[in-house]
Amino acid sequence: GQNIDQPTEMTATEGAIVQINCTYQTSGFNGLFWYQQHAGEAPTFLSYNVLDGLEEKGRFSSFLSRSKGYSYLLLKELQMKDSASYLCAVRDGDYKLSFGAGTTVTVRA
Amino acid sequence: SQTIHQWPATLVQPVGSPLSLECTVEGTSNPNLYWYRQAAGRGLQLLFYSVGIGQISSEVPQNLSASRPQDRQFILSSKKLLLSDSGFYLCAWSTVPGQGADTQYFGPGTRLTVL
Numbered sequence: 001g002q003n004i005d006q007p008t009e010m011t012a013t014e015g016a017i018v019q020i021n022c023t024y025q026t027s028g029f030n031g032l033f034w035y036q037q038h039a040g041e042a043p044t045f046l047s048y049n050v051l052d053g054l055e056e057k058g059r060f061s062s063f064l065s066r067s068k069g070y071s072y073l074l075l076k077e078l079q080m081k082d083s084a085s086y087l088c089a090v091r092d093g094d095y096k097l098s099f100g101a102g103t104t105v106t107v108r109a
Numbered sequence: 110s111q112t113i114h115q116w117p118a119t120l121v122q123p124v125g126s127p128l129s130l131e132c133t134v135e136g137t138s139n140p141n142l143y144w145y146r147q148a149a150g151r152g153l154q155l156l157f158y159s160v161g162i163g164q165i166s167s168e169v170p171q172n173l174s175a176s177r178p179q180d181r182q183f184i185l186s187s188k189k190l191l192l193s194d195s196g197f198y199l200c201a202w203s204t205v206p207g208q209g210a211d212t213q214y215f216g217p218g219t220r221l222t223v224l
Binding site: 033042097101 | 141143151152153154155160168199203210212213214215216217218220224
């Protein structure tokens with residue numbers, strides 16, 4: 001089976017940086033995705049990593065180490081609107097994604 | 110650009126009643142289609158996926174079924190709802206493998222409450 005772990009909750013101050021870690025043990029690996037999900041809404045795509053290293057997209061960056069089964073999502077210059085759940089997902093074949101339970105980030109003023 | 114629609118947005122149904130949720134995608138051809146369920150405070154659980162018309166793969170044994178009568182239409186059904194079927198149902202689409210990241214994009218979801 002697939003095992004994807006991420007912290008349940010994190011709290012940070014507006015303007016700060018938060019790093020959300022994700023570790024995975026899957027039968028195969030064909031890419032790792034991060035999604036943002038605001039309460040009551042559908043997940044929206046943030047980032048994709050398939051090779052080791054850092055991918056940067058504005059205030060958000062995502063890192064992958066395949067040998068360690070590890071990824072993180074880095075949120076810089078936090079804004080109140082960044083309060084949401086962040087989902088780590090691993091694709092182990094051509095189609096299917098396995099999701100972690102999500103990390104709820106609360107940004108405080 | 111591609112758009113994905115789901116309806117209804119919310120639904121309250123009694124135990125034992127039937128269910129039909131619909132998902133349609135616009136702006137793309139031959140997408141892969143997926144049904145997920147998200148229970149309160151839990152991660153997304155893949156229920157079904159489809160790589161073409163009439164082709165359905167089931168991930169979790171349950172009282173739900175899926176059908177794909179047209180290329181860009183995906184339907185989730187049940188003959189008799191259970192209390193445990195309550196949740197947030199999300200439809201997603203992606204391009205076929207080999208076309209870039211094959212990212213899955215989600216529809217707005219249907220919140221189902223079974224009483």
